[in-house]
Amino acid sequence: xxxxxxxxxxxxxxxxxxxxxxxxxxxxxxxxxxxxxxxxxxxxxxxxxxxxxxxxxxxxxxxxxxxxxxxxxxxxxxxxxxxxxxxxxxxxxxxxxxxxxxxxxxxxxxxxxxxxxxxxxxxxxxxxxxxxxxxxxxxxxxxxxxxxxxxxxxxxxxxxxxxxxxxxxxxxxxxxxxxxxxxxxxxxxxxxxxxxxxxxxxxxxxxxxxxxxxxxxxxxxxxxxxxxxxxxxxxxxxxxxxxxxxxxxxxxxxxxxxxxxxxxxxxxxxxxxxxxxxxxxxxxxxxxxxxxxxxxxxxxxxxxx
Amino acid sequence: xxxxxxxxxxxxxxxxxxxxxxxxxxxxxxxxxxxxxxxxxxxxxxxxxxxxxxxxxxxxxxxxxxxxxxxxxxxxxxxxxxxxxxxxxxxxxxxxxxxxxxxxxxxxxxxxxxxxxxxxxxxxxxxxxxxxxxxxxxxxxxxxxxxxxxxxxxxxxxxxxxxxxxxxxxxxxxxxxxxxxxxxxxxxxxxxxxxxxxxxxxxxxxxxxxxxxxxxxxxxxxxxxxxxxxxxxxxxxxxxxxxxxxxxxxxxxxxxxxxxxxxxxxxxxxxxxxxxxxxxxxxxxxxxxxxxxxxxxxxxxxxxxxxxxxxxxxxxxxxxxxxxxxxxxxxxxxxxxxxxxxxxxxxxxxxxxxxxxxxxxxxxxxxxxxxxxxxxxxxxxxxxxxxxxxxxxxxxxxxxxxxxxxxxxxxxxxxxxxxxxxxxxxxxxxxxxxxxxxxxxxxxxxxxxxxxxxxxxxxxxxxxxxxxxxxxxxxxxxxxxxxxxxxxxxxxxxxxxxxxxxxxxxxxxxxxxxxxxxxxxxxxxxxxxxxxxxxxxxxxxxxxxxxxxxxxxxxxxxxxxxxxxxxxxxxxxxxxxxxxxxxxxxxxxxxxxxxxxxxxxxxxxxxxxxxxxxxxxxxxxxxxxxxxxxxxxxxxxxxxxxxxxxxxxxxxxxxxxxxxxxx
Numbered sequence: 001x002x003x004x005x006x007x008x009x010x011x012x013x014x015x016x017x018x019x020x021x022x023x024x025x026x027x028x029x030x031x032x033x034x035x036x037x038x039x040x041x042x043x044x045x046x047x048x049x050x051x052x053x054x055x056x057x058x059x060x061x062x063x064x065x066x067x068x069x070x071x072x073x074x075x076x077x078x079x080x081x082x083x084x085x086x087x088x089x090x091x092x093x094x095x096x097x098x099x100x101x102x103x104x105x106x107x108x109x110x111x112x113x114x115x116x117x118x119x120x121x122x123x124x125x126x127x128x129x130x131x132x133x134x135x136x137x138x139x140x141x142x143x144x145x146x147x148x149x150x151x152x153x154x155x156x157x158x159x160x161x162x163x164x165x166x167x168x169x170x171x172x173x174x175x176x177x178x179x180x181x182x183x184x185x186x187x188x189x190x191x192x193x194x195x196x197x198x199x200x201x202x203x204x205x206x207x208x209x210x211x212x213x214x215x216x217x218x219x220x221x222x223x224x225x226x227x228x229x230x231x232x233x234x235x236x237x238x239x240x241x242x243x244x245x246x247x248x249x250x251x252x253x254x255x256x257x258x259x260x261x262x263x264x265x266x267x268x269x270x271x272x273x274x275x276x277x278x279x280x281x282x283x284x285x286x287x288x289x290x291x292x293x294x295x296x297x298x299x300x301x302x303x304x305x
Numbered sequence: 306x307x308x309x310x311x312x313x314x315x316x317x318x319x320x321x322x323x324x325x326x327x328x329x330x331x332x333x334x335x336x337x338x339x340x341x342x343x344x345x346x347x348x349x350x351x352x353x354x355x356x357x358x359x360x361x362x363x364x365x366x367x368x369x370x371x372x373x374x375x376x377x378x379x380x381x382x383x384x385x386x387x388x389x390x391x392x393x394x395x396x397x398x399x400x401x402x403x404x405x406x407x408x409x410x411x412x413x414x415x416x417x418x419x420x421x422x423x424x425x426x427x428x429x430x431x432x433x434x435x436x437x438x439x440x441x442x443x444x445x446x447x448x449x450x451x452x453x454x455x456x457x458x459x460x461x462x463x464x465x466x467x468x469x470x471x472x473x474x475x476x477x478x479x480x481x482x483x484x485x486x487x488x489x490x491x492x493x494x495x496x497x498x499x500x501x502x503x504x505x506x507x508x509x510x511x512x513x514x515x516x517x518x519x520x521x522x523x524x525x526x527x528x529x530x531x532x533x534x535x536x537x538x539x540x541x542x543x544x545x546x547x548x549x550x551x552x553x554x555x556x557x558x559x560x561x562x563x564x565x566x567x568x569x570x571x572x573x574x575x576x577x578x579x580x581x582x583x584x585x586x587x588x589x590x591x592x593x594x595x596x597x598x599x600x601x602x603x604x605x606x607x608x609x610x611x612x613x614x615x616x617x618x619x620x621x622x623x624x625x626x627x628x629x630x631x632x633x634x635x636x637x638x639x640x641x642x643x644x645x646x647x648x649x650x651x652x653x654x655x656x657x658x659x660x661x662x663x664x665x666x667x668x669x670x671x672x673x674x675x676x677x678x679x680x681x682x683x684x685x686x687x688x689x690x691x692x693x694x695x696x697x698x699x700x701x702x703x704x705x706x707x708x709x710x711x712x713x714x715x716x717x718x719x720x721x722x723x724x725x726x727x728x729x730x731x732x733x734x735x736x737x738x739x740x741x742x743x744x745x746x747x748x749x750x751x752x753x754x755x756x757x758x759x760x761x762x763x764x765x766x767x768x769x770x771x772x773x774x775x776x777x778x779x780x781x782x783x784x785x786x787x788x789x790x791x792x793x794x795x796x797x798x799x800x801x802x803x804x805x806x807x808x809x810x811x812x813x814x815x816x817x818x819x820x821x822x823x824x825x826x827x828x829x830x831x832x833x834x835x836x837x838x839x840x841x842x843x844x845x846x847x848x849x850x851x852x853x854x855x856x857x858x859x860x861x862x863x864x865x866x867x868x869x870x871x872x873x874x875x876x877x878x879x880x881x882x883x884x885x886x887x888x889x890x891x892x893x894x895x896x897x898x899x900x901x902x903x904x905x906x907x908x909x910x911x912x913x914x915x916x917x918x919x920x921x922x923x924x925x926x927x928x929x930x931x932x933x934x935x936x937x938x939x940x941x942x943x944x945x946x947x948x949x950x951x952x953x954x955x956x957x958x959x960x961x962x963x964x965x966x967x968x
Contacts, residue, residue: 214948232473263947266915303912 005198005206006032006258009057012197016053016187017046019177025258026168026275027054027142031203032210033254035165035247036121036141038279045170047144048104049187055100058203059196060138063098065117067109069152073116080129091128096120099136099200103143107153117141118160138203158280165247166272167279206257213253214263221305222266223249226273229302230281235294237284240277248276270299327420330474331466332369335420335429336362338459339413342436345452346410349443351395354407357388361414368418375418385415406439426467430460447834458485490874498850498867501843519598520558520747524569524770526708526716529747530724533703535765538596539749540604541832542761545590549606551751552795553642555771555783556604556763558748560621562657564737566665567712569730569745572657574619581620582780584610586643594635594836601625604749604763606640607783613637620654621744622646622781635840647780650742655775658742666734668714673738683741683776687784690735694789699723701791725787725794729770732786742775746783751798757829767798895959896941906967916942929968937961 006028013024027050030037039047048064055062065076078094095101096117103117120126121141125134143164146153161167173181181187198206223245231239240248252268259268274295281290327335340362347355368375375381388411389399396404413432420426437453437460461481469477519539521528540556561569575581588610595603603616605624616636617625626634676689698721705723708715713734716727723731729745736743750769752761771785788795855862900910900919908926910919920938924931940958944950 214946216946219946261943263943265917265942265946267917270913270915270918300911300913304915 005202006260008197010258012057012194013053016191016194017050018180019173020046020050020170023050023168023170025255026166026272029251029254029258029272030166031058031138031140032206032257033165033247033250034138034207035251036143036163038161038164038167039142039144039170040147040167040279041144041170042147045172046187047170048102049191050170051100051102051142051144052188052191054140054142055102056191056194057197059199060099060140060203061136062100062102063095064102064104065095066104067106067113069108069110071109071113073113076113076117077120077126077128078133089129091131091133093133096126097133097135099138099140101139101141103141105146106143107145107156109154111154111157114154114156115160117143118163121163138200138207158282161279162241162243164279165251166275168275210250210254210257213256215249215253216263218305219264219266219269220249222302223252223269225302225305226269226298229298230277233298235283236290237282237287240280244276244280248272251276266304273299327369327426328466328470329369329372330477331426331463331470332365333474334459334463334466334477335417335426335433336366336369338430338433338456338463339417341452341456341459342433342440343410343413345440345444345449346406346436349403350407350410353391354395354411357391358410358414361411361418365414365417375421378419381415381419385412388412388415402439402442406436406442409436409439423467426463430463433457433460445839447831450834450838454485458482461485487878491871494867494870494874496841497846498863498870500863501841501846519600519765520602520768521600522559522561522571524561524726524730524745524747525567526705526712526723526727526730529726529768529770530703530705532768533724533766537765538828539598539763539765539767540593540595541763542591542593542606542752543759544761545592548754548761549589549642551798554751554761555607555746555769555785556749556752557607557609557623557746558602558604559746560619560623560773561745561747562621564661564730564734566662566710574621574623576617576619576625578617579611580609580618580622582608582622582644582646584608584639584641584644586641589640589642591638591640592635593638594633594832594840595630597630597632597634599629599631601627601629603630603634603636603638605638606642608641608644608646610639610641612639633835633840635836645780647775648778650775650780655742658744658775659737659740661734661737666711666713666738668711668718669731669734670738672717673735673740676735677739680739683774684779686739686741687736687774687776690732690739691784691789694732694735694786697721699728699790701725701728701787701794726770728786728790729772732784733772736772736774744773746771746773750785750795753798753825755825755829755832757826758832760829760832762825762828762832891959892941892944892955895955895962896945898959899937899962899965902962902965902967916945927968930965933961933965937965 009028010021010024013028014021017024027037031054039050041047051064052062054060065071074094076094076096078092078097080089080091082088083090101117106114106117120135121139124137124139125132127133145156172178184190226248227240227242227245230236233239248269249264251272252264255268255272256262256264274292277295277298278290278292281295282288283290283294343355343358343362347358350358389408392404392408392411393399395407398404399408409432413429413436416425416429416432420429434457437456440449440453458478458481461484462477465477465480465484466472466474469480519532559571560574562572563570589606591606593603593605603624603626608622609618609624612624615627617627619625624638672693676693677686680686680689697717699717700722701724702722703724705716705727706720708720708727712727713731716723716731717735733743733745747768747770749763749767750771751767752763753767754760755762769787771783771787773781774784775781785795850863853866855866896910896916903909903923906927908923914922916938920934923934927934937958940954940961944954944958
């Protein structure tokens with residue numbers, strides 16, 4: 001019963017990350033939908049803790065990479081080093097060879113380094129010295145980024161943003177949750193004591209179940225209409241790509257699975273749409289990121305078929 | 306009272322703010338409609354009014370383009386006053402058609418500038434529609450009707466754009482087109498069945514009595530050659546059988562007997578319902594469609610047979626309409642080309658046909674005396690005159706020199722150049738001087754067969770004049786003196802008969818074959834339009850209705866028929882719309898029923914709202930129904946979006962929605 005796993009996961013996670021039930025669900029949906037997650041927020045709201053929580057609860061091995069402006073691609077992917085004993089070069093895998101990679105403050109690194117990670121995300125393998133190296137399965141990247149207007153950041157190019165399935169914001173906790181946070185024990189130590197709720201095998205099972213979830217023709221029609229609305233809107237510079245459409249449907253399936261349903265509702269699509277679209281769409285003219293109000297208007301402009 | 310006033314003010318302000326910015330696309334539709342509406346008016350409105358209207362439209366377009374607001378109401382008020390004063394100065398008054406249309410056109414331009422609210426848009430569109438109607442005061446031709454139709458379509462699109470500001474332009478036009486197409490059957494039914502008004506629908510007195518080109522009751526040198534430059538259509542004829550040869554096609558107009566030395570005048574002739582001649586011999590049936598010329602005569606092929614309609618025959622074998630022809634008319638006529646006419650002509654008529662004014666054309670008198678000397682019969686004189694003229698070296702030309710007092714003398718002996726009226730006049734005078742009764746007949750000769758629809762088209766340039774000579778025992782005999790000098794005029798038409806290098810009417814020139822071809826096609830189309838649409842008069846309506854089994858004057862049955870004929874397509878449209886709705890599946894209908902039911906509480910489903918969100922919203926608005934509505938939402942969601950369809954569950958869902966009662 002896959003749904004049973006999800007409920008236990010969510011419950012355990014919400015004991016660690018307080019008052020962020022919706023964001024946790026989105027994060028799990030992203031994981032289940034085989035996507036990568038982008039968390040955009042100011043420092044200190046628990047981005048890293050969220051990544052740790054996801055890895056810990058699913059029993060996945062986590063590697064954290066702190067992105068800085070002098071980080072090089074080899075620091076992420078690994079490098080071939082001459083082995084004196086055998087007289088050959090041997091590949092030393094970098095931190096990207098993990099099931100969950102936390103790329104902290106990804107927009108502090110140079111575009112060259114960013115793209116090294118992003119290629120690994122897309123291909124789920126890396127190539128070094130003419131050899132391909134498979135990345136572990138499941139492979140899940142959580143990247144955090146500071147709002148781009150902060151000093152010393154390189155905005156991620158659109159083509160690379162497209163590789164993140166969802167973008168979420170954590171935001172400040174509400175007063176109740178913040179009080180509990182202040183009074184309680186350090187989250188990290190709570191987390192370290194936590195045993196995994198499910199193992200990687202169960203996670204893969206969840207991912208398969210989500211992929212197999214029924215999607216009605218009408219819902220496909222709806223997703224198409226929504227995509228088409230983004231492509232014909234005068235306010236937007238360009239519409240959503242087919243990859244974004246596939247991602248939207250996969251995320252909606254995962255969301256329906258988390259909700260315990262055997263079918264996807266338009267509401268699932270509507271819930272996920274802002275998170276799928278926000279980092280991919282830009283306003284025509286000044287190329288600002290699309291505001292939430294525009295996304296809400298887009299949803300309201302498309303009638304259910 | 307005060308509450309009502311406040312409410313009214315509030316709604317007005319709301320509507321004003323809602324429509325304050327005339328949307329760019331909507332504005333484009335509206336401007337397009339106004340421009341198309343005004344375009345045909347521009348040809349008859351005073352130029353300054355057309356110019357001002359164009360300037361107002363351009364101004365509005367500029368404001369629209371830059372997204373700017375309407376100009377100040379005070380400025381517009383001043384402009385309106387100035388425009389009204391201008392119209393007053395131009396026409397002297399505000400009454401009647403022309404100043405009315407001018408004022409409306411200006412007001413439309415100003416109204417476009419004044420648009421602030423949604424209702425202004427509607428008013429402007431209605432004004433456009435009215436002005437489109439006014440186009441037909443001036444012109445009822447096919448292209449103008451097509452233009453008006455396009456303008457109405459744009460006006461409708463402006464209204465559609467107002468209702469749906471976010472839609473695409475193509476969609477606006479499509480909806481407007483659909484609306485128009487749905488209106489089409491009603492238009493046709495009302496056109497066919499609604500009682501027609503006698504006379505031209507827009508034939509206000511000023512139009513029907515205005516001067517027109519065409520023949521007149523008198524002829525002087527130059528009067529017919531003036532017509533020869535006009536390609537305007539005089540009449541059309543469609544023949545039941547074979548079209549007679551060109552040299553047979555003499556269309557009889559006014560017969561001119563009285564001559565004062567320069568001008569030929571018609572003499573009043575007696576009228577009767579039956580022909581004065583024995584209409585026998587070969588018979589040709591044809592339909593004559595005569596353009597309005599403001600006179601009573603019809604142009605009948607020689608010699609007219611008996612007719613059924615209220616037409617009159619005259620003693621000189623003309624056919625007359627009961628009233629002057631002020632709009633296009635159609636008559637079924639027959640002709641007997643071989644009939645012998647005027648055998649028993651009265652002495653008075655023959656005397657009138659011999660009379661010549663004294664003291665004119667002495668040389669012609671002398672020639673006549675020579676020709677008549679020793680002749681045994683009038684026929685012999687005729688033969689001699691014909692052979693004399695044939696050898697006199699006369700030249701047929703469109704540009705004859707001006708003639709002095711003794712016009713016949715000068716033509717026959719000096720200039721020797723003339724058009725058909727010179728020939729006819731000279732020959733008739735010659736015959737009279739020789740003592741043979743003769744007279745001039747004017748009318749049209751020939752005409753052109755339009756290969757597109759096979760109809761004969763006769764233009765003003767086919768106007769002609771010939772002579773008739775009375776011979777004892779043979780009656781009136783047609784002699785065409787023009788034929789003596791220019792046989793090709795009669796055999797091949799005007800263009801062939803003129804000497805090379807002479808200015809021809811533009812459309813007759815040989816190098817413009819394609820142009821002529823286009824023109825022929827166009828005329829065939831407009832003939833169809835004239836016959837089918839404009840020519841649908843009360844008489845033809847009665848004919849049609851009686852064929853449908855409706856006695857004339859049976860108003861009740863006609864009303865019933867009208868109601869039935871408009872009701873049936875209306876019902877069909879409703880059924881079609883209903884079927885379209887029914888074609889959607891039962892689940893959709895059940896779901897729609899829930900929304901319809903809840904709409905009474907203002908809880909209709911938004912088009913984008915999913916089942917879960919919607920039922921959740923309803924549940925929180927009406928807590929009494931929360932459980933039932935949530936259950937309905939879950940059922941619908943799993944039936945609509947779930948993997949399995951299940952008719953039993955569908956029936957259950959319909960029942961649940963059916964029994965739902967608003968508290």
